[in-house]
Amino acid sequence: MVFEDLGLSELLLKGVEDVGYRHPTPIQEQAIPIVLMGRDVLGCAQTGTGKTASFVLPMMDILAGSRAKARMPRSLILEPTRELALQVAENFVKYGQHMKLTHALLIGGESMNDQRDALDKGVDVLIATPGRLLDLFDRGRVMLADCKILVIDEADRMLDMGFIPDVERIVSMLPPLRQTLFFSATMAPEIRKLADAFLQNPKEITVSAPASVATTITAGLVLVAEGDKRRALRRLVQREKVQNALIFCNRKRDVDVLYKSLSKHGFSVGALHGDLPQSVRFATLEKFKNNELQLLVCSDVAARGIDIGGLSHVFNFDLPFHAEDYVHRIGRTGRAGREGHAYSIATADDAKLLSAIEGLTGREIPRITVDGIDTVTEEELAEARDSKTRGRGRGGRGKEAAGAKGRDGRGRRDDKPRDDKPREDRPRRDDAPRDEIQRRGRRRDEEAPRVAEPAAVDAPPAPPREEGYRNREEHRRHREEERARAPREERAARDERPRRDDRPRDDSRRDEHRRGGRDRDDLGPPVVGFGDQVPAFMLIPMPRPRRDRVAEAAAEPAADREADAA
Structure with a gap:
């Protein structure tokens, strides 16, 4: 057609x-x-x-x-x-x-x-x-x-x-x-x-099975130790007839590190990831398309849809975290019926990522070797795949990797062998001396007596403790012992000191504070309560209505006449 x-x-x-x-x-x-x-x-x-x-x-x-x-x-x-x-x-x-x-x-x-x-x-x-x-x-x-x-x-x-x-x-x-x-x-x-x-x-x-790899692509996998990945990549590039190639990394910082390493060894290489300015990204991609650069180290920003005519090779320096990205990465080569090559480099830590990729594509990636590079055996790979202490690849993205590695990904905090003694025979952490007593609030299961027997008065003072205390109870008991060893006169003088609660109280100041200065002369005495006595302002007679005053004035002459007649 x-x-x-x-x-x-x-x-x-x-x-x-x-x-x-x-x-x-x-x-x-x-x-x-x-x-x-x-x-x-x-x-x-x-x-x-x-x-x-x-x-x-x-x-x-x-x-x-x-x-x-x-x-x-x-x-x-x-x-x-x-x-x-x-x-x-x-x-x-x-x-x-x-x-x-x-x-x-x-x-x-x-x-x-x-x-x-x-x-x-x-x-x-x-x-x-x-x-x-x-x-x-x-x-x-x-x-x-x-x-x-x-x-x-x-x-x-x-x-x-x-x-x-x-x-x-x-x-x-x-x-x-x-x-x-x-x-x-x-x-x-x-x-x-x-x-x-x-x-x-x-x-x-x-038109084809989802996540399938084109038949025009020749794939291969190199299993090496972690420290041999860059050397294996350089030898692969030198061994293969690479016209131009994309090299994929999982992280942007790995892109920069690998770019500097390849530049140091004399390769014509560029870098491409999402943190670069857009003008730099376009310029780098154009140089690569125009064959001004032989190698392009990039992140997954170049894994989708980028069509580079005649791309001969794709290298996965890191296996992708998502198996679908593997199909898109190697799909940059072998396009439009042309022949392409896709090689991946993996370590034993990438065993689970490799299993996910092979399960998605439905076929095993052929294993290849590189001269002068020790490879990881299939037994080691199977052991790493079944181990629960392995993560999801170099990044340690899985929960198991987070537990097996420290915060910086360099292994355990202490590389000492674990103690195989029973738990009850192991020394407890609380048996070690502690200098900061007040910061610890733990209580021990076996509590000591709260009050110790007083020692003799003339007993020599105990030597000072150089180590810390295991708990607060031991600290309190030690203070009681020191107090009992003190001379009688010193204890008596200490006991005869006037305590804060034994000082006489000045209630006037307290009342003054409560009144807040309300007993000043211009305000009069404060009213505490009426009790049985009625205040004076309540005894002042109220003025009568006008009608009653008129009737009283009219009655006054009659009262005077009666008094005169008498």
């Missing part, structure tokens, strides 16, 4: 022909006609099988019939990393070089003003990472009400990076009548639940 049989437009077919593609891959052959029909698609295929073109090509054909409005993109492609978003934008430019479609790239680390200017002009395809898209949406610079096509690419990576809450919020902003395309290289149960929530009656397309 050729691309002309898929129903694409002539302008789009011309762009595909200019790129050099003649025959579609299985995922493209099945997905493009379904997308052109307007149905939702749930696609699962191996990495490196052309999933990007399977949704970019039909999207461009659908959007070719109309134009976009300012700040209202007509389609949205969500990517988990900046490098993958940049690669999708490059494919959009290559395929649509004969079409009048515009796009905008919204990723972190780039100028927001340029992105706002592109949105103001109107874009047909918006390629974005969730964080920057939500940032511009909250600022009112982009509206998603006119978005008719949504693509969620590398959905399993979205889940691993914690983007699912952001994706759910973005989906809630889109119109309910839309076409949703869901693509992933692995299909975990959590991803299927998300697909059921986002898609409506989707067409499920699976």
